[in-house]
Amino acid sequence: MASGGISLYNVQIKRLAGHDDVQLPQKMSAWASGYDLYAAVQEPVTLQPGERALIPTGFSLAMPPELEAQIRPRSGLALKHGITALNSPGTIDADYRGEVKVLLINHGTEPFTIERNERIAQMVFQIVPQVELLHVEQLSDTERGAGGFGHTGTK
Ligand SMILES: O=c1ccn([C@H]2C[C@H](O)[C@@H](COP(=O)(O)OP(=O)(O)OP(=O)(O)O)O2)c(=O)[nH]1
Numbered sequence: 138m139a140s141g142g143i144s145l146y147n148v149q150i151k152r153l154a155g156h157d158d159v160q161l162p163q164k165m166s167a168w169a170s171g172y173d174l175y176a177a178v179q180e181p182v183t184l185q186p187g188e189r190a191l192i193p194t195g196f197s198l199a200m201p202p203e204l205e206a207q208i209r210p211r212s213g214l215a216l217k218h219g220i221t222a223l224n225s226p227g228t229i230d231a232d233y234r235g236e237v238k239v240l241l242i243n244h245g246t247e248p249f250t251i252e253r254n255e256r257i258a259q260m261v262f263q264i265v266p267q268v269e270l271l272h273v274e275q276l277s278d279t280e281r282g283a284g285g286f287g288h289t290g291t292k
């Protein structure tokens with residue numbers, strides 16, 4: 138199998154009080170991009186079509202400043218039930234120490250109930266390049282210039 142140079146980042150995870158029974162994020166296959174996230178709802182939450190809710194996960198993180206975590210939908214829930222993350226991809230900042238939460242919305246046509254310990258989304262860690270914004274009066278020229286929003290085709 139191909140394998141490149143591997144960088145390993147340490148990310149601390151803290152289980153929050155009252156959630157000993159809730160699974161911590163888990164990769165469901167060896168090379169999965171995402172860690173599946175489990176709902177830490179006290180009671181089942183039913184989302185009616187068009188309804189949204191902020192779903193707790195029962196954990197907090199501390200990661201190095203060069204990382205972020207993205208909260209992404211699970212495609213199976215989206216395909217079968219129209220359940221997705223409204224703000225996808227959700228951004229977990231490296232300096233955020235609060236509970237990771239998932240903003241789910243029901244885009245389907247049927248009510249959908251989220252049970253405790255149900256897998257609701259996935260979390261992907263990403264490297265965030267450190268950037269310094271330089272304020273200038275003139276930007277460099279390019280062939281594209283200001284063309285965008287489909288200017289290269291008819292559709
Ligand atoms: O799906 C999400 C998105 C955000 N957050 C938490 C972690 C993140 O670091 C913080 C702020 O998120 P964001 O910057 O997207 O929200 P904002 O509306 O800009 O809030 P703030 O003013 O607190 O930055 O909220 C979550 O737990 N889940």
Ligand SMILES: [Mg+2]
Nearest residue numbers: 228229230233
């Ligand atoms: Mg913000």
